[in-house]
Structures are given as structure tokens and as C-alpha cells.
Amino acid sequence: xxxxxxxxxxxxxxxxxxxxxxxxxxxxxxxxxxxxxxxxxxxxxxxxxxxxxxxxxxxxxxxxxxxxxxxxxxxxxxxxxxxxxxxxxxxxxxxxxxxxxxxxxxxxxxxxxxxxxxxxxxxxxxxxxxxxxxxxxxxxxxxxxxxxxxxxxxxxxxxxxxxxxxxxxxxxxxxxxxxxxxxxxxxxxxxxxxxxxxxxxxxxxxxxxxxxxxxxxxxxxxxxxx
Numbered sequence: 145x146x147x148x149x150x151x152x153x154x155x156x157x158x159x160x161x162x163x164x165x166x167x168x169x170x171x172x173x174x175x176x177x178x179x180x181x182x183x184x185x186x187x188x189x190x191x192x193x194x195x196x197x198x199x200x201x202x203x204x205x206x207x208x209x210x211x212x213x214x215x216x217x218x219x220x221x222x223x224x225x226x227x228x229x230x231x232x233x234x235x236x237x238x239x240x241x242x243x244x245x246x247x248x249x250x251x252x253x254x255x256x257x258x259x260x261x262x263x264x265x266x267x268x269x270x271x272x273x274x275x276x277x278x279x280x281x282x283x284x285x286x287x288x289x290x291x292x293x294x295x296x297x298x299x300x301x302x303x304x305x306x307x308x309x310x311x312x313x314x315x316x317x318x319x320x321x322x323x324x325x326x327x328x329x330x331x332x333x334x335x336x337x338x339x340x341x342x343x344x345x346x347x348x349x350x351x352x353x354x355x356x357x358x359x360x361x362x363x364x365x366x367x368x369x370x
Contacts, residue, residue, distance in 0.1 A: 172268035173224035180219055182281040182292075191216035192228065206233055227266035234259035281305065298370060300350065309349055311365040318348050318365040326368045334362050 173181070181188060195212035202208035210229040213220065235243065238258040243251035264270070264278075270285065271278045277291035283305035284290040294303040296312025303313050311318075318326045320333045337346035340354040347354055349361045 172266060173227060174221050176219065177221050177224040177267075178269075178280045180217070188217060188220075224267060227263055230266055231255075231259050231263040234262060298368075309361070311361070311368065314348060314361055315365050315368045316370040318362055318368070319370045320346060320348070324370050326362065326365045326370075331359070331362050331366065334358050 191213055195209050195216060198212055199205045199208035206229050209232055210225050213225050213228060214222070217225075235255055235258075239251060239254035242254045246254075269278045269280055271282070272285045273282070273288040273290075275282065275288040275291045275294075277285075279285050282291050283302065287301070289297050290301060290303050290305065292305045294305070296303050296310055296315070298312065298315035298317075300309065300314060300317035302309055304310070309317075315326065318330060320330045323329070334346040334348065334354060337344055337354045338359070340346065342352075344352070344354045346358060348358045351357065
């Protein structure tokens with residue numbers, strides 16, 4: 145299933161509880177931050193929610209919030225934490241009444257209109273290839289056929305960003321004799337180079353060597369047309 149772009153974490157809590165001001169910075173979220181937000185979004189959401197309550201009575205809520213998030217999610221870079229803190233200040237300035245007294249849907253709409261763009265600019269969140277998936281979860285934002293949940297294109301590309309090449313992604317790369325179909329001939333080519341460690345033409349899984357993994361990949365695509 146295609147993963148949606150980064151959600152607006154803790155909107156209602158941030159709107160009601162963030163009462164300070166954090167100077168906007170130029171630091172952005174890095175690839176490790178994106179991986180964290182993509183894979184552990186619920187944990188980040190919980191941290192934002194808990195830190196909002198923890199900092200409610202602080203004399204400098206925004207600084208308290210940033211410190212709390214840094215402690216709760218130590219894997220997140222200071223720059224990315226700052227972007228969340230800046231967003232909380234924007235919510236306070238632009239959407240306090242809407243979020244404090246309106247519906248959650250109205251609050252989210254207000255934040256999306258007034259604060260989400262600035263947050264995404266600060267964090268460096270973009271969708272350069274227009275495939276509907278931002279850099280948070282898109283492992284190749286220069287290729288519109290690559291995003292979480294994307295179907296295989298049989299070009300030897302990790303289309304679905306799961307870190308492996310499925311038979312659907314490998315199909316034509318498995319056609320070693322270029323006859324348009326994966327047959328016994330292709331399997332025999334892999335077996336003939338089994339154990340190759342350098343300049344391997346039968347390295348169908350792209351790890352640089354020819355091993356059992358290549359044989360299994362070939363068998364997984366056996367009979368497929370290119």
C-alpha cells in the first residue's frame with residue numbers, strides 16, 4: 145500500500161499548548177529523519193502529544209517542546225526538531241482559536257493552509273517526481289515509478305522501496321540471453337558463473353557476486369516474459 149505523505153503530527157495539542165516563539169532556522173530534516181518519520185510516525189506523534197502536555201506550564205513552551213522532543217526522539221536531528229517547534233509556533237499564531245474551540249477537522253484545515261507549507265520547506269519535504277509521495281518515504285524522488293507500494297517495472301529497480309528486488313522488479317534483468325523470457329538457459333548461465341566475485345554478468349540481484357541468492361531470484365522469475 146502506498147504510504148501517504150507526512151501527517152501533521154499532534155495538531156490539536158500543539159495548537160492549544162504551544163504558547164512560545166521559536167526563531168525560524170534554515171536547518172532541515174536529513175535522510176535519517178525522513179526514515180524515522182516514515183517508519184515510526186506513530187512514535188513521533190506520541191512524543192509530540194506527550195511533550196505538549198509536559199510543557200504546558202513552562203515559561204518558554206517552544207524551547208521546552210524542542211528539548212522534550214530531543215529527549216523523547218534522540219534519533220531526530222536538531223534541525224528537524226526545530227522545524228516541528230517552528231510549526232507549533234505558527235499554529236499558535238494562526239490557528240489558536242480555531243484549534244481551541246473548533247473541530248479537529250477545522251484545526252487541521254487551518255494548519256494545512258497556514259503552517260504546513262512552511263514546515264515542509266523547513267524540513268526539506270518535496271515531491272520532485274510528482275508521484276504523490278514526498279521525500280519522507282520516497283526512496284528515489286527523481287523517478288515517478290519508484291515509491292512505497294509501486295508495482296514492479298521489470299527494469300532491475302526497487303520500485304516499491306522495500307530494499308529488495310522482487311521477481312516483478314527483476315524480470316527483464318533475469319533475461320540474461322535477451323530472448324524475451326526467463327528459461328532454463330538463463331538459469332544455466334547463473335549456474336555457470338556460480339561463485340563469481342568480480343565483473344559478474346550473472347549477478348542478477350545486484351550485490352556484485354553470484355550466489356544462491358541469484359539462483360533463487362532467477363527461479364522466482366522463471367517463466368516470466370519481459
